[in-house]
Amino acid sequence: MPTASHRFSVSSIAFLYALLLFFTGAFLFPGTNCAQAGSKSEGWWLDGSWPHEHSTLEPHQDAVFGRLENGLRYVLLHHGSPKERASLYLNMQVGSLMETDSQAGIAHFMEHMVFNGSRNFPPGELIKYFQSIGMSFGADANAHTAMQETVYKLQVPTTDMKVVERGFVVLEDFLDGALLLEEEVDGERGVILKEKTARDSESFRASQRRVRFLLSGSRFVYPTIGTEEVIKGADANILRGFYDAWYRPELAVLIAVGDFDVRTVEGLVKKVFAKAGPRAERPAIPAWGDMRLKGVNAYYDRRSGTTGMLVVEAIHPRRHERDSLAVQRAMLDEQLAAHMMQARLMTLANREDSPMLKSFTYFTEAFGQMPDARMMAMPRKGRWEESLSLLENELRRALEFGFTKPELMRAKKFFANYFKQGVKRELSRDNSDIANEIVLCMNQDRVYQSPQQTLDVFTPMLATVVLDDVNKSFRSAWGAGNRIVSLSGVDLKADVSPEMAILTAWNKAARAEVKPWKGEAEVKFPYLTVPGKPGNxxxxxxxxxxxxxxxxxxxxxxxxxxxxxxxxxxxxxxxxxxxxxxxxxxxxxxxxxxxxxxxxxxxxxxxxxx
Structure with missing residues (x-):
């Protein structure tokens, strides 16, 4: 059975330090070939529009964007890597945030059920068909469910367009033809309960405890896998109600990237998907809630046996901005600041007497909706207080005095090269990587652009960036009106509560004087000189x-x-x-x-x- 992951897609070109996300989030690097988006209303993406319809940014010049009369949208792009293969994705902009309390886990249950019998593939026949053309689950047929999306993914050969058409028939059945037979529901229930048990690790429980602390009272505290009560009580009627209400053509984006003729594939899309339609009225979305913490808040989780971790962050309430050149410029300023702060933390962590093993900083969006500025450190044994003091001091130093011109110059060079390399990498990227990026853009309301467009947008933008703008952006990112100081994996032995010990250490650090950053001296390139003549x-x-x-x-x-x-x-x-x-x-x-x-x-x- 395809696996479902409790996550948001993270762009393939995100910073390495985004890999250390403490809980589910989405992070977009400026120039992720899609530009940042955003009304705070629930379900802003449910209007069935393209991100570029609300923006002056031009979409990918080689991609075909289309919409059928029933509202289904499609993105088609020829890409020759790998040869004679294509990625076919059905991106349903429907996830666990659409569930009521009595439906917790039904969106994920639905992801499983569409593989268990449909209009054109009775139970058991879909697997046989995949095997007949050399496909296998996991590698060539997969899916994931998250809070805002359920995405179905097929990898098919393109040597025979009948196979491509049949792949579209499979996805159209997922959208409009699921049988949802009671005996199949009973059979799949055990699979899902087993998956829920497999997910129930120490780290998963720890992440859930932390989310409940940060976002108490919101729907973001409910994991996508759902509750055991709902899973055990689910029947065909409950699943059918969710399916008919939310699996609708106007909430579907079909994405095809591969080695094919785009016009031929577009004809197949129109042929296969034109008959899909709504089957029930779309219900209102339950209120999601929001970030409510103010001031300095301490969070502690011992998590015995795990690596110690310190996190200092500022989380803003939910926001959504439609994509624009101005939004892209704001992202660039923000990420330049993050890059410079990261360089400082790496310098400090690499010092011989550093209390930290490693340290990271980045700006992300918790659950793709809440801007989150984060600093993280892995403290050496017994030195968490020193590490926390270092994080507090360095954050305050950057907020009070800002960054320097040499730091900005180096950061600009990094990004300039990064965007150039993006153009060079594009031809060799796997088509599934590009399809995943398009999904990310569509579900975060970002205009999907080519690497060349990204380079053309950001190169002149980089030239106009000044230090004041970057410093203002950094202060804005950390100006959420709160600080959450988290410590995990460290066994605190103190006369006061762990939370009080954390706050005491933070307040002590906050009283220390900080001065402007003094950069490390330039280090001469330490390697051997290039020989004057070639070898014999x-x-x-x-x-x-x-x-x-x-x-x-x-x-x-x-x-x-x-x-x-x-x-x-x-x-x-x-x-x-x-x-x-x-x-x-x-x-x-x-x-x-x-x-x-x-x-x-x-x-x-x-x-x-x-």
Missing amino acids: VLERLHETSQAAPYTYQRIDFANGVSLLMKPTDVEKNRVQISLEFGPGTVSMDDRGQALARFSLDVLNQGGLAG
């Missing part, structure tokens, strides 16, 4: 004993070094280099193996390793 070649060998693409060239140098070169068209404009020494550690004695491990540690921590 002893022999050149072109290995052709096997047919292309398994041919390669070998060059032996006089100093004993051998160079192996193998061209490939898998990733355009990229080169992978590896260096191997001798036969490895097998032939070494204990002392030699210890020295080898030490050498690798020096290499990894010296900045040369990937």
